[in-house]
Amino acid sequence: MLRSTISSLVPRATSVARHMSNAAKLTTVEINDVTGIATLTMNRPPVNGLNLELLTDLNNSIQEIEDNKSRGLILTSSNPTIFSAGLDILEMYKPDKERLKAFWTTLQDVWLALYGSAVPTAAAINGHSPAGGCLLATSCEYRVMLPKFTIGLNETKLGIVAPKWFMSSFLSVLPRRVAERALNQGRMFTTDEALRNGLIDEVANSKEEALAKCAEFIGSFSKVNPLARSLTKQQLRAAELSELENERAQDLEKFIFFVNQPAVQKGLGIYLENLKKKSKN
Numbered sequence: 001m002l003r004s005t006i007s008s009l010v011p012r013a014t015s016v017a018r019h020m021s022n023a024a025k026l027t028t029v030e031i032n033d034v035t036g037i038a039t040l041t042m043n044r045p046p047v048n049g050l051n052l053e054l055l056t057d058l059n060n061s062i063q064e065i066e067d068n069k070s071r072g073l074i075l076t077s078s079n080p081t082i083f084s085a086g087l088d089i090l091e092m093y094k095p096d097k098e099r100l101k102a103f104w105t106t107l108q109d110v111w112l113a114l115y116g117s118a119v120p121t122a123a124a125i126n127g128h129s130p131a132g133g134c135l136l137a138t139s140c141e142y143r144v145m146l147p148k149f150t151i152g153l154n155e156t157k158l159g160i161v162a163p164k165w166f167m168s169s170f171l172s173v174l175p176r177r178v179a180e181r182a183l184n185q186g187r188m189f190t191t192d193e194a195l196r197n198g199l200i201d202e203v204a205n206s207k208e209e210a211l212a213k214c215a216e217f218i219g220s221f222s223k224v225n226p227l228a229r230s231l232t233k234q235q236l237r238a239a240e241l242s243e244l245e246n247e248r249a250q251d252l253e254k255f256i257f258f259v260n261q262p263a264v265q266k267g268l269g270i271y272l273e274n275l276k277k278k279s280k281n
């Protein structure tokens with residue numbers, strides 16, 4: 001457990017916090033002038049569905065944070081109950097060919113940037129985090145989650161298959177046996193189950209506390225040489241990163257082929273319909 005005082009690292013000192021950029025509409029980046037930590041917030045109502053525009057903004061924001069040599073990156077959401085609902089299913093249902101390509105390519109970019117980020121990363125998971133939301137959270141090095149939400153890779157429940165690199169992130173956090181069973185079941189873990197299984201590192205009772213715990217984790221590297229730390233991280237993650245780098249085109253082709261299968265389209269249509277029915281009740 002981290003022991004240094006939380007208060008010195010809390011990235012909420014609004015008087016000193018500097019908005020680095022809000023040029024991107026669906027994400028905001030706020031740098032704390034005291035800690036040097038950047039908080040990257042997703043803001044796409046109603047559920048932070050990862051569509052092409054949100055992914056593009058996420059990618060630009062991560063790049064901006066890297067370029068500005070922030071001390072760390074905390075990923076969170078402006079929605080009080082949803083971290084991210086994962087990929088926007090409307091991008092995959094009856095898709096436009098060119099947009100589908102750009103969508104998947106940008107998702108690949110975001111994963112490579114976040115999983116391979118040179119700065120320490122943490123996720124303040126302040127709401128539900130299915131599928132692509134779980135991918136983002138498990139791409140970070142540390143996860144703090146609020147109670148009574150769910151997280152997991154539920155792709156099999158939608159009749160789709162999580163790509164290899166989704167599994168890599170999941171496997172970097174969970175023991176293989178737990179990951180394999182959860183992936184096959186499309187299991188969503190409650191906050192308590194996620195903590196017990198190691199899918200998250202800590203539980204916090206409020207978003208502020210989650211941000212503070214993430215900042216404390218990032219602060220734990222303050223006495224470590226930053227170059228040695230980032231090269232160590234990147235070396236540990238190199239195999240998974242180069243696997244996708246080397247197979248990006250095939251991964252895209254596979255995705256496009258799979259999404260366009262009539263059975264997959266039918267399954268996505270039914271899933272969307274059920275979501276809409278549920279939201280109307």
Ligand SMILES: CC/C=C\CC/C=C/CC(=O)SCCNC(=O)CCNC(=O)[C@H](O)C(C)(C)COP(=O)(O)OP(=O)(O)OC[C@H]1O[C@@H](n2cnc3c(N)ncnc32)[C@H](O)[C@@H]1OP(=O)(O)O
Nearest residue numbers: 049085086087088089128130131132160255258275276279
């Ligand atoms: C070869 C590889 C091939 C394929 C790999 C593809 C990989 C995909 C990974 C993914 O990320 S797929 C997406 C998986 N996501 C989900 O299954 C989440 C579904 N959503 C929910 O479970 C819930 O919405 C929630 C727990 C996130 C939030 O619940 P609640 O607060 O009760 O909100 P509502 O359910 O009422 O939703 C409000 C509104 O938003 C629409 N919506 C929700 N999630 C999505 C989504 N992922 N994509 C598009 N739209 C979504 C929902 O239908 C409602 O719309 P209305 O128009 O009825 O308001």
